[in-house]
Amino acid sequence: MSLLSVIVPCYNEEENVDCFYEELMKNTPFFEKEGLELEILYVDDGSKDRTVEEVKDLRKRDERVHLISFSRNFGKESAIYAGLQKAKGDYVVMMDADLQDPPSLLPEMFSYIKEGYDSVATRRVTRKGEPPIRSFFARMFYRLVNRISKTEIVDGARDYRLMTRQVVDSILQMTEYNRFTKGIFGWVGYSTKWLEFENVERAHGETKWNFWKLFIYALDGITAFSTVPLALASFMGVLFCFVAFLLILVIVIKTLAIGDPVGGWPSMVCIICMVSGVQLFCLGIVGQYLSKTYMEVKKRPIYLVKEEL
Numbered sequence: 001m002s003l004l005s006v007i008v009p010c011y012n013e014e015e016n017v018d019c020f021y022e023e024l025m026k027n028t029p030f031f032e033k034e035g036l037e038l039e040i041l042y043v044d045d046g047s048k049d050r051t052v053e054e055v056k057d058l059r060k061r062d063e064r065v066h067l068i069s070f071s072r073n074f075g076k077e078s079a080i081y082a083g084l085q086k087a088k089g090d091y092v093v094m095m096d097a098d099l100q101d102p103p104s105l106l107p108e109m110f111s112y113i114k115e116g117y118d119s120v121a122t123r124r125v126t127r128k129g130e131p132p133i134r135s136f137f138a139r140m141f142y143r144l145v146n147r148i149s150k151t152e153i154v155d156g157a158r159d160y161r162l163m164t165r166q167v168v169d170s171i172l173q174m175t176e177y178n179r180f181t182k183g184i185f186g187w188v189g190y191s192t193k194w195l196e197f198e199n200v201e202r203a204h205g206e207t208k209w210n211f212w213k214l215f216i217y218a219l220d221g222i223t224a225f226s227t228v229p230l231a232l233a234s235f236m237g238v239l240f241c242f243v244a245f246l247l248i249l250v251i252v253i254k255t256l257a258i259g260d261p262v263g264g265w266p267s268m269v270c271i272i273c274m275v276s277g278v279q280l281f282c283l284g285i286v287g288q289y290l291s292k293t294y295m296e297v298k299k300r301p302i303y304l305v306k307e308e309l
């Protein structure tokens with residue numbers, strides 16, 4: 001018998017705790033056939049609703065259900081890390097509580113693990129039901145980040161993944177504070193099989209992401225897996241020196257040839273504005289990395305557990 005750990009990060013998912021369990025249990029014949037024992041870890045990320053009570057009720061019915069409850073909301077990345085730390089399984093799978101990661105895909109995913117893949121990941125091929133502007137920025141983000149980072153970050157990838165113990169242990173070795181899970185999976189490598197599926201709408205409740213949160217998340221992703229923006233300052237510096245040199249030549253030649261009519265202060269103001277803008281922009285980039293480094297050297301815990309069952 002081998003053990004399969006299912007990690008379910010939950011933040012205000014009271015309606016989904018039971019639904020998810022029912023849906024997962026539809027796979028029972030498959031679990032029995034494969035000789036898989038089950039361990040379901042609900043990671044409550046500081047929910048303010050009845051999520052914790054719902055999980056406790058569920059645990060009364062089924063001993064295989066476990067609860068890890070955080071002292072406050074630490075974010076999904078922290079919930080995933082906690083789940084991975086606590087999971088004892090030979091195989092570990094992560095799934096959203098809102099059934100956007102259909103548990104019915106599990107048998108197919110497992111068949112690839114048996115074939116010899118180390119991890120089976122999923123990506124949605126459509127972004128149906130999402131505001132077009134969000135899809136547009138998402139696509140831009142993936143294109144940009146893949147160009148400036150050596151780590152492959154797949155467009156549309158979900159955090160729905162089935163992994164072997166070896167992969168999980170590798171991920172756990174990455175103890176960084178700024179956790180961008182999509183990049184971390186890519187970074188550890190191993191042979192990965194990608195499964196594609198159509199976007200599924202949330203079962204109950206609302207998404208915890210808004211445009212601004214996603215934007216910050218995208219910036220985190222870039223700073224966590226690329227240092228190219230830092231080189232931008234040097235690049236622009238060289239470019240501006242070159243342009244300035246050309247301009248000086250032009251002015252000197254012009255002055256020698258046709259004299260020096262004084263003027264041109266508006267153009268001077270424009271140049272000063274632009275150059276100081278570029279300087280502040282570059283300084284801001286350095287600041288971004290500095291702030292990440294600052295948080296990292298503090299070595300604060302990634303999450304705090306209030307209750308564990």
Ligand code: UDP
Binds near residue numbers: 009208
């Ligand atoms: N989640 C979490 N902590 C948070 C936000 C979300 O644990 O701070 C969980 C949430 O309960 C869900 C999963 O992460 O199980 C995905 O969240 P959501 O459905 O809001 O994201 P989306 O599917 O819209 O990307």
Ligand code: MG
Binds near residue numbers: 096202207
């Ligand atoms: Mg969702």
